[in-house]
Amino acid sequence: MDGxxxxxxxxxxxxxxxxxxxxxxxxxxxxxxxxxxxFTPYVLKSLESMEIGIKAPEVNNEK
Incomplete structure (x- = not known):
């Protein structure tokens, strides 16, 4: 077995x-x-197709 x-x-x-x-x-x-x-080809294809569509919550600093 090699390295x-x-x-x-x-x-x-x-x-x-x-x-x-x-x-x-x-x-x-x-x-x-x-x-x-x-599973390398499947994982890489999945990551390539992902998008983050998270909208950060707005912070209301008005008092």
Whole structure:
């Protein structure tokens, strides 16, 4: 086993919009029925298609 086979694929991401952010992390490889499945293309496609549509609440500073 060479060094590359020991490396785990993990993704870290932050999607930033104005003052809001969505961050996360997780493994890109899953063991399903004894087979290692690489989900990299699916995760990257999902992240590319995401949008943050959060509207920050307005603050009323009037007294």
């Amino acid at each position: 590359d086979e020991k490396v785990k694929k993990i993704i870290y991401f932050c999607m930033i919009h104005d003052i809001s952010a969505l961050c996360g992390s997780g493994s890109l490889v899953r063991n399903i029925n004894g087979n290692e499945i690489d």
